[in-house]
Amino acid sequence: MKKQYTLGRFLLVGGACLLAAVLLTMQFCYRYMYLLPKEKQERQYAELSQQLELVNADGKSYKNLAAKFQAVYELYTEKELTEADEEELERELLKAFVSLIGDRYAAYYTAEEYTSLLNSTSGQSKGYGITITKNATGGMVTTYVEKDSPAEKAGFRAGEEILRVNGQALSQVGYDKAAESIAQGEQCTFTVKREGVEHDILLQKEEITVSSVHFELREGQIGYIRILSFRNSGVQEFKRAVDALTEAGAKALILDVRSNGGGTLTAVHKMLDYLLPDTDAEGEERVVVSLTDKRNNVTQYTCSDEHEVDLPMAVLTNRGTASAAELFAAALRDCVGAKLVGKTTYGKGVAQESVLLKDGSAVKLTSSAFLPPSGKSFDGVGLVPDLETDDSGVNIYLVPYGQDPTYSAAEKLLEG
Known part of the structure; x- marks a missing residue:
């Protein structure tokens, strides 16, 4: 119980601190800084603090924010028994910050997520061939089924309401979680109701051209x-x-x-x-x-x-x-x-505007x-x-x- 609280608090506070520095400097200095010898840590931190002061033209101080994150991180590495996966930690830190900045349209994308997003705007993607949207009650409805797509071959029709995704009811997990579940993996089970009878439809992703x-x-x-x-x-x-x-x-x-x-x-x-x-x-x-x-x-x-x-x-x-x-x-x-x-x-x-970062990930900000x-x-x-x-x-x-x-x-x- 103690470990979960400590790590959860670290994710929340650390997320806000880390991305502030990332957005200002457009580099991933913090990703490796704390693995360096102490002398190099101090030198790089001093250099980064100077950069932050130079970039900070609006009078706000991000130096203390970055310093606070470093202190929390050092406490974590010194005292916490739990060892978090660094890749997952970075991803969740960045997503946590974006969710807290007050911009409901902002988002952080991993490299894989951003590639998928670019494919979706280009019309070429690997998918099921259905376009979905949120209806007035928060449910999920298909708005279009691509010709010769896995969805069309399985009998999907435009206007059908999807009740469950991979066995999880939309009424319980919500639209956003269900949409995320559809995007992940190479296959998905959709549950729809036709003439009062529920049907489970398993689809495999294929390369498709999406018309708009x-x-x-x-x-x-x-x-x-x-x-x-x-x-x-x-x-x-x-x-x-x-x-x-x-x-x-x-x-x-x-x-x-x-x-x-x-x-x-x-x-x-x-x-x-x-x-x-x-x-x-x-x-x-x-x-x-x-x-x-x-x-x-x-x-x-x-x-x-x-x-x-x-x-x-x-x-x-x-x-x-x-x-x-x-x-x-x-x-x-x-x-x-x-x-x-x-x-x-x-x-x-x-x-x-989406800003591409050095590792292929991206930040979208209003x-x-x-x-x-x-x-x-x-x-x-x-x-x-x-x-x-x-x-x-x-x-x-x-x-x-x-x-x-x-x-x-x-x-x-x-x-x-």
Whole structure:
């Protein structure tokens, strides 16, 4: 009991101290420092303290924080009977710090986790071929099943609720833990209910290409484009979708970003650039997003004259529309008068930056706030739709589009 309390306290306090030094110096000095002879420890610590003082331009003192961590670590190595695994210790220290800094979007990734994240944004990954999201009750639902994927071969369908992952009930472990369990390992058992009967489905991971844009020409010559996420790999998919629909004679576009949690700024900027003209009504260069960092440096992203689409547009939104997806919807409304239809969005108007560290791991921190063309922030409040709809009890992933109240409302709005 005593050992567990001591090590747990060390992880909590040490985590906060260690990553502060790591983030400031961008090096892993502490990882090896305490294994050196005492003279070298003292010399390196003095050098590191000097570096911290030089980097510390905002008047805060991190010297005491680093010194306190060293003292705790030396007490641990001198007195604690338990020997912790150093690799696990480093990982948990860094994750502990990130969880305590007050940034709910911050994260620390091991080298393996960061590689997986990069693969997911590129569209190439090893997985099961299902896209999942959190529903209104905190449960897990599939939003899309990739063609020829392990999930499709096993009979998975979009809109199915997953009750258990590897035997653990979502109601007990929660969405985040269940999603982490899915990501780990080479296989996973999913439990779903079909026609009142529970089914266990064992899937093995395979190399797959993940699509993030789906489209079709619908009744009334309405071009429908659903964007699942704003991945860099999805930019060309989006351009192909727009080209195919306009060439097929689409008279209007409905862009569906419901339950789209965002993505990369690069992707959303390029997709907007493909739709919007390069100048505004006054003939000025069109700015689609402005980013402001901690030091009030402003970066603006503008449109080129490469391509534009002159069609009426509507954007479907819900509470799961967040971040880059909100920017996409806001920019289309601000620039070409696209109508937002559905529910008020999530309200995330800040961007994160991932910094790659020397061992391949990475730290993601909120580094800037962004504004749509109107200059009005939606952070914390969301975007209020022009036409609100009630889709309570409607599974937007399974319902035929003619029975989707939000789609139908947008269709009528465009026709009127």
